[in-house]
Amino acid sequence: MTKLLQAWLARLTLGVSALLIAWVTLFILYGVGSRYFLGASPIWFDELARYTIIAAAMIGVGAVWVNGGHMRVSFIETKISERARKLVVFYQWLLTLILTGMMAWFSYRYMGGVGFFTTPGLQISRSVPVAVMPIGFSLLFLMVLLNGPKPLPQPTVEDDE
Known part of the structure; x- marks a missing residue:
């Protein structure tokens, strides 16, 4: 049951991360296009793209860990x-x-401590973009807990032939 829950959670978080990366692509294309065609781009688009990239990484980190896709030294094992x-x-x-x-x-x-400050471009509470940190770490904690103390998948090196 835990393996099924872990696999489902990994697929869900990777899907959300992929969706966020697609949004970042649209934000950046809009920003570049508006600079090129209109001569200016809203400052908050760059900020939104930055926060969305961070959110994508924080949400997807648990699934990457479970699949053994993160950078680590595992040859000692x-x-x-x-x-x-x-x-x-x-x-x-x-x-x-x-x-x-x-x-x-x-x-x-930390999220509670920065709530009084606003972001420069979006003019929203800093707690909003910072909220992805406890969400991401909590998802990673849950994935680690569900995985239990068992070896992670070993990375493989493929030949370039």
């Missing part, structure tokens, strides 16, 4: 004994779980 490998995997899982939980909490607290 393949060079040690089975018992040592289990200890390393458990340590990595526990450390990731603790750090993502802490970051979810700290970013939630």
Whole structure:
């Protein structure tokens, strides 16, 4: 059941991230087109594109972690004994779980602290774009928790032939 939930959550978050990246593409095309054809672009479009890119990365990070697609040094896991490998995997899982939980909490607290300030272009509370940080870290925490202390998929190197 947890594997099914994890797979569903990974697909959902990657889909949302892909949708956000598509929106960024439209924002940037509009900004470039309006600069070219109209001579100016609204300043808030650049800000909106920046916040949307950050949101796409934060929302999709959990699915990338579960699939083993993030950058990490994993060759040590393949060079040690089975018992040592289990200890390393458990340590990595526990450390990731603790750090993502802490970051979810700290970013939630930070979000509340910046609510009095507004963004320069959109003129909205800074809490709105910052809200994606506790959401992203909480999703990553949930994905790590659902994965449990088991090895992540190993990256493969493909030949260029």
